[in-house]
Amino acid sequence: MFCYQCEQTAKGVGCDKYGVCGKGPDVAALQDLLTYAVRGLAVVAHAGRAVGVTDREVNRFTAEGLFSTLTNVNFDPARFESVLIPRAVELRERLKAAVAAAGGPARFDEPAANWTPDRLTPLAAQAEAFDIHRDHSADPNVKSVQHIVLFGLRGIAAYADHAAILGQEDDAVYAFMHKALAAVYDTSLDLGAWVGLALEAGATNLRTMELLDAANTGTYGHPVPTPVPLGPKAGKAILVSGHDLKDLRDLLEQTQGKGITIYTHGEMLPTHGYPELKKYPHFHGHYGTAWQNQQKEFAAFPGAILMTTNCIQKPTTYMDHIFTTGLVGWPGAAHVKNGDFGPVIDKALAMPGFAADADKGSVLTGFGRNAVLGVADKVIDGVRSGAIRHFFLVAGCDGAKPGRNYYTEFVEKVPADCVVLTLACGKFRFFDKQLGDIGGIPRLLDIGQCNDAYSAIQIATALAGAFGCGVNDLPLSMVLSWYEQKAVAILLTLLHLGVKNIRLGPSLPAFITPAVLDFLVQNYGIRPITTPDEDLAAILG
Numbered sequence: 407m408f409c410y411q412c413e414q415t416a417k418g419v420g421c422d423k424y425g426v427c428g429k430g431p432d433v434a435a436l437q438d439l440l441t442y443a444v445r446g447l448a449v450v451a452h453a454g455r456a457v458g459v460t461d462r463e464v465n466r467f468t469a470e471g472l473f474s475t476l477t478n479v480n481f482d483p484a485r486f487e488s489v490l491i492p493r494a495v496e497l498r499e500r501l502k503a504a505v506a507a508a509g510g511p512a513r514f515d516e517p518a519a520n521w522t523p524d525r526l527t528p529l530a531a532q533a534e535a536f537d538i539h540r541d542h543s544a545d546p547n548v549k550s551v552q553h554i555v556l557f558g559l560r561g562i563a564a565y566a567d568h569a570a571i572l573g574q575e576d577d578a579v580y581a582f583m584h585k586a587l588a589a590v591y592d593t594s595l596d597l598g599a600w601v602g603l604a605l606e607a608g609a610t611n612l613r614t615m616e617l618l619d620a621a622n623t624g625t626y627g628h629p630v631p632t633p634v635p636l637g638p639k640a641g642k643a644i645l646v647s648g649h650d651l652k653d654l655r656d657l658l659e660q661t662q663g664k665g666i667t668i669y670t671h672g673e674m675l676p677t678h679g680y681p682e683l684k685k686y687p688h689f690h691g692h693y694g695t696a697w698q699n700q701q702k703e704f705a706a707f708p709g710a711i712l713m714t715t716n717c718i719q720k721p722t723t724y725m726d727h728i729f730t731t732g733l734v735g736w737p738g739a740a741h742v743k744n745g746d747f748g749p750v751i752d753k754a755l756a757m758p759g760f761a762a763d764a765d766k767g768s769v770l771t772g773f774g775r776n777a778v779l780g781v782a783d784k785v786i787d788g789v790r791s792g793a794i795r796h797f798f799l800v801a802g803c804d805g806a807k808p809g810r811n812y813y814t815e816f817v818e819k820v821p822a823d824c825v826v827l828t829l830a831c832g833k834f835r836f837f838d839k840q841l842g843d844i845g846g847i848p849r850l851l852d853i854g855q856c857n858d859a860y861s862a863i864q865i866a867t868a869l870a871g872a873f874g875c876g877v878n879d880l881p882l883s884m885v886l887s888w889y890e891q892k893a894v895a896i897l898l899t900l901l902h903l904g905v906k907n908i909r910l911g912p913s914l915p916a917f918i919t920p921a922v923l924d925f926l927v928q929n930y931g932i933r934p935i936t937t938p939d940e941d942l943a944a945i946l947g
Contacts, residue, residue, distance in 0.1 A: 407434035436486035443494035446518030466582035472563035477890035482735035561895030572621035586629035608902030615860035629679030635691035636765035647671035648714030677855040679772025803889030809912035830856035854859035911935035
């Protein structure tokens with residue numbers, strides 16, 4: 407195996423024996439084979455669009471297939487072997503017939519569009535010949551940008567899948583996925599063309615996050631500022647981790663009146679701000695902090711745990727009380743089927759739960775764009791009066807590898823006349839810091855989940871409009887952390903929007919060559935983080 411799609415990759419180069427994330431070489435090979443099969447499907451789908459043929463099942467599966475290869479989503483080889491890879495081939499062959507009938511090509515030259523499994527050989531063994539490095543460009547810089555696009559597509563796929571579950575889709579998103587995946591086989595595309603595709607991926611991700619924002623706010627209301635307890639209540643308990651709001655709402659419905667308290671973990675903290683979720687009286691608080699504590703937190707939790715997306719690291723002995731939904735899967739974890747959370751509820755009732763109440767304080771969440779722009783006049787007045795000197799967006803992914811304490815120290819050292827905006831799971835390095843307020847505006851504003859980068863962009867755009875300047879002219883600096891592929895998609899969105907001078911860490915992606923990095927530095931001012939003191943001094947002058 408060789409995998410370098412996440413920030414924690416071994417030695418900063420790539421995992422070649424076993425994934426730092428816990429992914430084994432068999433799963434790594436199967437994920438690469440699924441990627442290959444989905445690319446073959448995309449070749450046919452892209453050709454089909456030229457003759458007016460689209461297939462919603464193909465569209466949805468393209469997102470689902472790519473989403474399944476995202477870091478920490480699915481480590482269950484049986485799901486790849488028996489469900490996902492065969493489904494990709496089945497849909498491709500069905501689509502071929504429809505394309506040919508509509509006057510499109512009857513044959514395809516690309517090997518991926520014709521590959522079929524050898525029924526006499528286990529898929530895991532076949533998969534070793536299809537790692538993602540073998541059929542990309544021989545030019546290392548072109549290959550680097552091809553992989554930036556591929557990893558960005560995996561992030562886009564995650565957001566597209568979540569949005570589609572709540573009924574929000576745009577065929578243009580799927581069309582770009584198919585075009586970009588099929589472009590791997592176009593040897594006429596040079597580095598400039600691939601850079602263009604990378605920026606187009608950023609534009610597509612912006613649209614996808616807009617769809618997900620509409621899905622979430624249209625279903626559950628716009629978030630409102632809400633204090634969230636950090637201490638537990640005595641009694642039975644279920645912990646919900648991941649990103650999926652629908653799973654959480656369905657669980658809340660099915661646990662009403664059963665004496666079970668529902669807690670959030672990780673990226674689910676912002677769900678407490680949604681009116682249609684916070685109305686449930688047994689939806690109590692948040693449990694857990696940063697990724698480096700995750701193993702201990704899950705092992706010590708005295709109830710059932712529901713995993714809705716990629717928020718688990720190296721599952722071990724506590725798998726008997728973890729349940730997964732949707733595309734999520736690990737060997738040893740039970741999978742919830744057809745939205746029936748009965749097994750999760752039964753497990754929670756059988757476990758001891760918390761013995762006593764504990765007061766561990768609270769944190770504020772729910773500062774989505776509506777909440778922040780609702781006090782925009784105070785924000786603007788604060789800037790003009792000098793009460794607010796600068797805004798920092800300190801946001802992104804958390805991870806277990808050392809180095810992320812930078813973000814804790816950075817926020818602690820931000821001067822008292824500055825405001826920190828945050829989103830995604832990286833905030834758990836500092837989310838409980840008591841920073842006070844400026845004129846009634848909290849100095850630490852939790853905008854939401856990683857996909858709520860859309861809200862942050864809307865806030866920045868509105869402020870730029872109010873001040874009659876561009877986003878790059880605002881007293882706003884972005885200090886971002888990355889871990890997995892949704893972060894790649896968001897970074898491409900920021901580049902598409904022309905945002906400059908982003909500081910990125912804890913380390914730079916291993917899949918970016920020196921030449922590509924130099925392009926990003928020269929054109930966008932991207933730079934690695936250094937130390938909090940040095941970066942604050944450079945930003946504030």
